[in-house]
Amino acid sequence: MNTKSEGGVDMRAMVYHGPKDLRIENIEMVSYNDDEVLIKVKSTGICGSDVHGYLGTTGRRIPPLVMGHEFAGVIEKIGTKVKGFSKGDRVAVFPEIFCGECEACKRGLVNLCPNRKIFGVLTFNGSFADYIAVPVRNLFKLPDNETFEQGALGEPLSVAVHAVNNGGDLKGKNVLILGAGTIGLFILEVVKTKKPDKIFITDLSDSRLSMAKKLGADYVINTSKSNDTTILDSVGKRGVDVAIEAVGVTETVQYGLSHLKQQGKCVFVGVWKKYVEVDMHEIVNNGLSIVGSTLYTLEDFETAIKMLESGEINTDLLITKVATLEDGPKIFEELAENFGDNIKVILNN
Numbered sequence: 001m002n003t004k005s006e007g008g009v010d011m012r013a014m015v016y017h018g019p020k021d022l023r024i025e026n027i028e029m030v031s032y033n034d035d036e037v038l039i040k041v042k043s044t045g046i047c048g049s050d051v052h053g054y055l056g057t058t059g060r061r062i063p064p065l066v067m068g069h070e071f072a073g074v075i076e077k078i079g080t081k082v083k084g085f086s087k088g089d090r091v092a093v094f095p096e097i098f099c100g101e102c103e104a105c106k107r108g109l110v111n112l113c114p115n116r117k118i119f120g121v122l123t124f125n126g127s128f129a130d131y132i133a134v135p136v137r138n139l140f141k142l143p144d145n146e147t148f149e150q151g152a153l154g155e156p157l158s159v160a161v162h163a164v165n166n167g168g169d170l171k172g173k174n175v176l177i178l179g180a181g182t183i184g185l186f187i188l189e190v191v192k193t194k195k196p197d198k199i200f201i202t203d204l205s206d207s208r209l210s211m212a213k214k215l216g217a218d219y220v221i222n223t224s225k226s227n228d229t230t231i232l233d234s235v236g237k238r239g240v241d242v243a244i245e246a247v248g249v250t251e252t253v254q255y256g257l258s259h260l261k262q263q264g265k266c267v268f269v270g271v272w273k274k275y276v277e278v279d280m281h282e283i284v285n286n287g288l289s290i291v292g293s294t295l296y297t298l299e300d301f302e303t304a305i306k307m308l309e310s311g312e313i314n315t316d317l318l319i320t321k322v323a324t325l326e327d328g329p330k331i332f333e334e335l336a337e338n339f340g341d342n343i344k345v346i347l348n349n
Contacts, residue, residue: 014329042071046070071132097138109297157190164190174240188215
């Protein structure tokens with residue numbers, strides 16, 4: 001496979017050199033293969049995992065590294081084997097690199113590919129840079145009415161789409177969302193489109209719960225303030241049909257399981273802690289189901305882009321700050337100190 005280079009031309013990038021050490025630098029221009037395109041990055045969202053990586057708490061950001069996996073941009077150059085795309089096309093990028101040959105990939109479950117890599121994770125450079133090379137199969141054209149900032153939301157929205165799909169048919173169902181952080185609020189937006197009966201959401205932050213109320217939650221519950229009975233009072237003491245856990249700690253897992261009706265389902269999305277405790281008696285005696293949900297498929301990503309195009313997703317409330325790549329190190333420092341009321345922060349080139 002031939003590789004196109006830019007003859008030693010440099011590009012600007014925000015490089016992670018270790019905990020709390022981000023620098024704007026000139027690095028070697030990325031090269032691209034015959035089945036890839038060179039993208040001029042326009043917008044990249046800051047994921048919570050990027051902030052944790054910046055702090056050095058996860059082990060999934062290995063310096064020196066260009067982070068960033070939530071991004072959209074414009075095609076600058078095209079490999080000789082690329083079809084269906086042209087220079088100047090506006091695109092959002094599915095950031096999982098998958099083998100396409102394993103059993104999971106052949107079933108369309110590229111999110112479970114054992115050989116997958118994700119832009120901006122471990123040692124694989126991502127999109128906090130002027131340019132990035134992307135395989136053509138990872139490209140989705142941005143509709144004319146979508147901004148680059150909205151295109152960058154395709155990735156976190158896909159996480160929510162995949163999680164909600166794992167919950168099954170939600171029409172007329174009562175749904176509990178544990179956690180009103182970024183992913184929890186995206187999940188709320190997706191659940192709304194499924195025509196449920198009632199949506200409940202919990203968190204420890206009144207400001208995030210206020211945001212959830214604006215986005216359409218029927219009931220918001222601050223679990224730090226009282227042993228609230230709102231859920232069971234509202235569904236006739238029988239519990240909700242589906243709970244979606246978007247935190248990943250014992251307290252929220254147990255809260256979700258204890259508020260499910262018999263044969264209810266809990267979807268696990270949050271991964272804050274590697275190990276959590278569950279009440280096996282509750283699970284077994286009530287015939288509960290637990291489903292893990294990781295990342296997203298190509299189909300999920302396509303759905304997310306279409307949802308953004310249709311206006312079903314309230315991006316005005318979800319994008320809480322827009323800054324420049326040059327401001328990136330300062331923004332990361334601020335977010336690491338206090339994420340505050342931010343939902344999604346976007347860095348534009």
